[in-house]
Amino acid sequence: MQPSDIAPRDRLIVALDLPGVAAAEAMIARLGDSVTFYKIGYQLAYAGGLPLVRQLTGAGKKVFVDLKLHDIGNTVARGVESVAALGATFLTVHAYPQTMKAAVEAGAGSGLKILAVTVLTSYDDGDLHAAGYRLGVSDLVEARAQQAQALGVDGLVCSPEEAASLRKMVGHQMVLVTPGIRPAGATAGDQKRIMTPARAISAGADYLVIGRPVMSAADPKAAADAIQAEIAQALA
Ligand code: C5P
Secondary structure, three states, X not given: OOHHHOOHHHHEEEEOOOOOHHHHHHHHHHHHHHOOEEEEOHHHHHHXXXXXXXXXXXXXXXXXXXXXEOOOHHHHHHHHHHHHHHOOOEEEEEXXXXXXXXXXXXXXXXXXXXXXXXXXXOOOHHHHHHOOOOXXXXXXXXXXXXXXXXXXXXXXXXXXXXXXXXXXXXXXXXXXEEOOEOOOOOOOOOOOOOEOHHHHHHOOOOEEXXXXXXXXXXXXXXXXXXHHHHHHHHHO
8 A cells, every 4th residue: 555545534543542432432422523543452442342343334434453462373363353353454463473474364355454563662672671682672673574574464563763764674565553652742651662743654654543642632632633634734
């Protein structure tokens, strides 16, 4: 997919990091037409939120199921089939070769695209070292991106700081999805590798995942509209 094929409005993926279905439905109603793409992660999925995938796709929205799968190949494959049957657009898996291979094979022929999480955006070199890795963030991201591309993974989840170099490496064969986005003045929270929406788009990100800057805003719709405007301006 070429970047120009993605409508500017569809590039914002709002993370529905909320405690339950009622809170998610209220947020979706508040955001209305401002948001076309939602992400459902651990918090909402484990609080009964997965049926929202069908509900949202039925209402013409797209859904990213962010469950970051990682298990033996057979278990990953069966999980991928179940998520594909829900009608989701994206599903994340951790970027381990066995996991990526199983996910790609199981998702083939469905509408589901597999995204590999390279290195979590809350990790820096020290965190990787503490977890037993020899490589720093940029080397590990690069190695995992190469493996993902070779295995036919559809896209990568990476920090905006890695978007430009990954774009050079994978061209437009893979979509680049970046969390760790903070509009100017927003608090970073636990994210360590962050960028503004405009800078992330300019660096080559296709989709921006944004949670707390919208979820915690006094006016979430106004926050989403401002991010949408910033994305459109960066693309103009
Ligand atoms: O609130 P915030 O904008 O930091 O939310 C970012 C979202 O993106 C969270 O739902 C988080 O789980 C997700 N994410 C991430 N880093 C990754 C992959 C996903 O922050 N590498």
